[in-house]
Amino acid sequence: MILKLTPLILLIAAAECQFQSQDATLAMLERVNEPLFIPKCETGVMLEVPTDYLPSGYQAAAIQNQLNNRFGKRIQIPIKRIQIPDVSDLLALPRLGTFSTFVPRHRKLSARLITLFMEMRTVEDFFALAAYLRDRINPSLFVYAFSVAIMNRQDTRNVRLPPVSETFPGRYVDGSVFVRAREESYILTDSLVDMRATIEIPQDYTATQREPEHRVAYFREDLGINLHHWHWHLIYPFEGPREVVQKNRRGELFYYAHQQIIGRYDFERLCNKLPRTVRLQNFAEPIPEAYFPKLTSQIASRNWQSRPGGLRMRDINREADQLKVDIADLERWRARFLEAIERGRVESTNGTSIPLTEQNGIDILGDMMEPSQYSINPQLYGQLHNMLHVVISLIHDPDHRFLETFSVIGESSTAMRDPAFYRIHSLVNDIFNNHKQRLPRYTVQQLEFQGIQLRGIEISTRGTTQRNTFMTFWEKSTVDLSRGMDFFPRGPVFARFTHLQHLPFTLNVDVNNSGPRRQALVRVFLAPKLDERGRDMPLVEQRNMFIELDKFLFDLQPGANKIVRNSVQSTVSIPFEQTFRDLETGRPPANNTGGSDNFNFCGCGWPHHMLIPKGTVEGFPSILFVMISNAETDWTPRRNTANNVCSEAAAYCGIRGENYPDRRAMGYPFDRLPRQNAVTLQTFLTPNMGIQEVVIRFNDTVVDKTPNNGRAPRSQIWNPSNTRNPSQRPAINTQSNQNLSPNPANGRPNTNPRPNTNNRPNIPNNPNNRPNIQNQPWNSNQRPPQGGRGGPNPQTFDWQNGPRPGGRPSSPNNFFSSQGNFDRGQSQPIAFPGRTGGYGGK
Ligand code: CUO
Numbered sequence: 001m002i003l004k005l006t007p008l009i010l011l012i013a014a015a016e017c018q019f020q021s022q023d024a025t026l027a028m029l030e031r032v033n034e035p036l037f038i039p040k041c042e043t044g045v046m047l048e049v050p051t052d053y054l055p056s057g058y059q060a061a062a063i064q065n066q067l068n069n070r071f072g073k074r075i076q077i078p079i080k081r082i083q084i085p086d087v088s089d090l091l092a093l094p095r096l097g098t099f100s101t102f103v104p105r106h107r108k109l110s111a112r113l114i115t116l117f118m119e120m121r122t123v124e125d126f127f128a129l130a131a132y133l134r135d136r137i138n139p140s141l142f143v144y145a146f147s148v149a150i151m152n153r154q155d156t157r158n159v160r161l162p163p164v165s166e167t168f169p170g171r172y173v174d175g176s177v178f179v180r181a182r183e184e185s186y187i188l189t190d191s192l193v194d195m196r197a198t199i200e201i202p203q204d205y206t207a208t209q210r211e212p213e214h215r216v217a218y219f220r221e222d223l224g225i226n227l228h229h230w231h232w233h234l235i236y237p238f239e240g241p242r243e244v245v246q247k248n249r250r251g252e253l254f255y256y257a258h259q260q261i262i263g264r265y266d267f268e269r270l271c272n273k274l275p276r277t278v279r280l281q282n283f284a285e286p287i288p289e290a291y292f293p294k295l296t297s298q299i300a301s302r303n304w305q306s307r308p309g310g311l312r313m314r315d316i317n318r319e320a321d322q323l324k325v326d327i328a329d330l331e332r333w334r335a336r337f338l339e340a341i342e343r344g345r346v347e348s349t350n351g352t353s354i355p356l357t358e359q360n361g362i363d364i365l366g367d368m369m370e371p372s373q374y375s376i377n378p379q380l381y382g383q384l385h386n387m388l389h390v391v392i393s394l395i396h397d398p399d400h401r402f403l404e405t406f407s408v409i410g411e412s413s414t415a416m417r418d419p420a421f422y423r424i425h426s427l428v429n430d431i432f433n434n435h436k437q438r439l440p441r442y443t444v445q446q447l448e449f450q451g452i453q454l455r456g457i458e459i460s461t462r463g464t465t466q467r468n469t470f471m472t473f474w475e476k477s478t479v480d481l482s483r484g485m486d487f488f489p490r491g492p493v494f495a496r497f498t499h500l501q502h503l504p505f506t507l508n509v510d511v512n513n514s515g516p517r518r519q520a521l522v523r524v525f526l527a528p529k530l531d532e533r534g535r536d537m538p539l540v541e542q543r544n545m546f547i548e549l550d551k552f553l554f555d556l557q558p559g560a561n562k563i564v565r566n567s568v569q570s571t572v573s574i575p576f577e578q579t580f581r582d583l584e585t586g587r588p589p590a591n592n593t594g595g596s597d598n599f600n601f602c603g604c605g606w607p608h609h610m611l612i613p614k615g616t617v618e619g620f621p622s623i624l625f626v627m628i629s630n631a632e633t634d635w636t637p638r639r640n641t642a643n644n645v646c647s648e649a650a651a652y653c654g655i656r657g658e659n660y661p662d663r664r665a666m667g668y669p670f671d672r673l674p675r676q677n678a679v680t681l682q683t684f685l686t687p688n689m690g691i692q693e694v695v696i697r698f699n700d701t702v703v704d705k706t707p708n709n710g711r712a713p714r715s716q717i718w719n720p721s722n723t724r725n726p727s728q729r730p731a732i733n734t735q736s737n738q739n740l741s742p743n744p745a746n747g748r749p750n751t752n753p754r755p756n757t758n759n760r761p762n763i764p765n766n767p768n769n770r771p772n773i774q775n776q777p778w779n780s781n782q783r784p785p786q787g788g789r790g791g792p793n794p795q796t797f798d799w800q801n802g803p804r805p806g807g808r809p810s811s812p813n814n815f816f817s818s819q820g821n822f823d824r825g826q827s828q829p830i831a832f833p834g835r836t837g838g839y840g841g842k
Pocket of ligand 1: 229233258385389412415425
């Protein structure tokens with residue numbers, strides 16, 4: 001029985017192509033604690049759910065009729081009534097409990113639900129099952145499996161998922177935000193809605209600077225980084241239908257994506273005068289690092305558990321989670337890994353000995369380590385990585401006597417907040433490295449590119465005359481959390497948070513090609529120059545610290561070539577606005593298949609604002625490495641070039657439906673030990689490589705990205721009580737290229753992921769909403785006030801109006817300063833024998 005079913009609705013329901021999958025998806029993922037029949041989205045989307053799909057308490061027809069009238073639906077989407085499969089096992093997971101893909105029982109349930117979703121014959125059937133389950137099963141399980149299915153079903157490929165920070169904002173921001181948001185939402189309604197204050201999320205809400213580890217909290221707690229990690233695991237789930245899990249080189253990408261995370265974290269640690277991460281080695285020893293997340297679970301209204309420093313991992317035996325793992329298991333699994341790597345062979349379930357070859361050894365080990373369902377022998381090699389997450393996440397209640405659940409490290413959307421995450425992944429990386437160190441070292445022939453000579457590298461950063469200098473600073477950005485707020489009255493809930501940012505820069509590379517015209521693959525990496533003690537880092541260590549900045553194709557003409565590459569073009573990162581995409585205000589038009597297909601893959605990518613490590617006020621000395629490879633041998637052309645919107649974020653995330661584009665081992669040329677006689681980076685270089693000393697100069701000042709204190713102008717607030725009138729919607733760019741500048745109507749990003757002619761996002765400088773770097777005052781003697789991390793009165797710099805009053809005096813080390821600090825620490829090119837200008841290999 002479907003209530004209020006009209007002939008028009010039946011007509012729409014019959015037309016499969018007209019099913020409003022995008023609206024239905026956003027409605028499914030909004031306010032997941034709130035029943036589905038309550039209108040969702042700012043447009044008031046109403047899913048017309050069959051009565052017997054409703055939770056039992058709401059099934060009376062009279063109630064639904066009353067609720068419909070009360071909430072005033074605007075867009076009706078009829079939900080089909082189907083034969084519901086047996087889902088009793090899914091219902092067994094407590095609705096108000098927690099869910100983690102690291103827990104085997106939970107993972108099995110998620111694999112089963114993903115399979116059910118994938119097997120639904122039509123898109124209507126899929127949404128019908130989703131509608132039935134949404135208000136019955138555990139919301140975290142639902143959101144995870146539903147999101148994986150949306151990304152992998154053929155008929156929902158064009159549907160775009162909101163970032164999980166909108167669905168579960170409680171996993172990303174201080175719990176006190178919700179108390180303040182609730183109060184304002186209650187008082188400031190209707191015509192007063194635009195008076196709601198933007199809620200400031202302080203940078204230092206989880207600890208103080210008395211805790212040394214907190215110096216890198218800006219990295220661990222960055223919203224974009226945690227969204228990236230969640231998205232990565234959504235694309236590469238451990239378990240599920242074959243077409244969802246078995247992706248090209250998935251085990252190797254698990255290794256590489258996490259190896260790069262550790263490399264980046266250690267880079268940040270050195271910038272903050274912290275030693276590199278010590279791997280988790282002795283499982284019996286206390287874990288010194290503490291973590292107090294200050295996050296509240298909106299599902300269970302519980303706090304995410306804290307971990308004081310000095311706790312020891314203990315055997316886990318929790319009947320309720322069907323979870324039993326001993327520390328001895330972890331020891332045994334690790335020993336088997338190391339033994340297999342030493343032998344160069346692993347043993348499959350049927351006893352076959354399989355070699356760990358140069359080509360696929362790391363892929364096999366990656367699948368074994370997670371493990372994914374493609375682990376070659378789960379009984380023998382166990383679940384080392386997943387169970388390390390689990391054991392640490394339950395360190396506070398290993399036998400469930402206090403009825404507590406896991407902490408942030410047990411959930412992929414929050415795990416990177418915890419310092420212990422990096423201890424685990426340093427161990428995992430060390431094990432992978434054991435394998436890599438046993439592989440034959442790259443010979444000169446495997447590294448060089450005949451006839452190619454790299455002659456010079458230079459970084460020019462907009463807004464400064466200093467060469468080879470990256471500039472970093474703090475920036476404030478605004479996100480709307482209202483989709484995750486399950487309380488009335490509705491309306492925007494803007495939160496403003498501070499994150500690292502860098503000035504746009506350009507990489508210039510001079511290359512001589514003594515051969516014919518050919519296509520090159522340009523690889524760009526960055527590493528610290530010095531170790532913890534200020535000594536030049538030996539190459540055997542430094543090779544683990546090289547973080548990928550970019551990788552791109554370039555057509556080399558015969559003779560001299562000048563490669564010019566902008567930082568926003570990086571194939572490692574995605575723009576800020578893509579990470580925090582607003583699907584309601586920034587959706588592409590329905591006929592824009594090129595822009596919307598692959599959009600969900602586009603959500604995966606290192607957040608661009610974290611591309612460059614923080615550096616130091618004095619200038620952190622680093623080494624930029626560029627290598628010109630032969631694209632003919634190293635690059636896999638795309639099979640489907642029509643949908644290449646996402647190619648720019650392939651480095652850590654791959655490309656949807658395609659092979660990983662780089663045929664070389666991930667991390668090449670630094671994934672293996674350097675050849676015997678290449679002790680230093682200089683001696684490692686072949687003529688097609690080059691290095692340049694650079695510095696990363698940090699300015700401890702907060703720049704306000706959004707005008708008007710992060711709030712929308714009053715007259716332009718989009719009031720959800722308005723009807724779906726296009727004239728009242730914030731403008732969406734309809735030009736052919738991508739406009740990712742903030743939307744003037746609400747100060748929020750205008751995400752319109754349409755390709756421009758060269759398939760790269762075009763990020764214009766909008767004089768009203770974004771800093772126009774070319775005209776900004778960093779070159780001048782103007783001195784905006786300093787704010788900075790944890791200061792008593794953090795100040796912001798308004799790009800339109802200049803410094804705000806009341807700023808702290810400028811520090812003499814500030815590169816805003818007029819003291820001529822631009823000339824300090826100017827990097828010097830490294831001189832190589834027989835080479836002028838200090839660039840390139842030998
Ligand atoms: Cu991504 Cu351990 O794999 O968190």
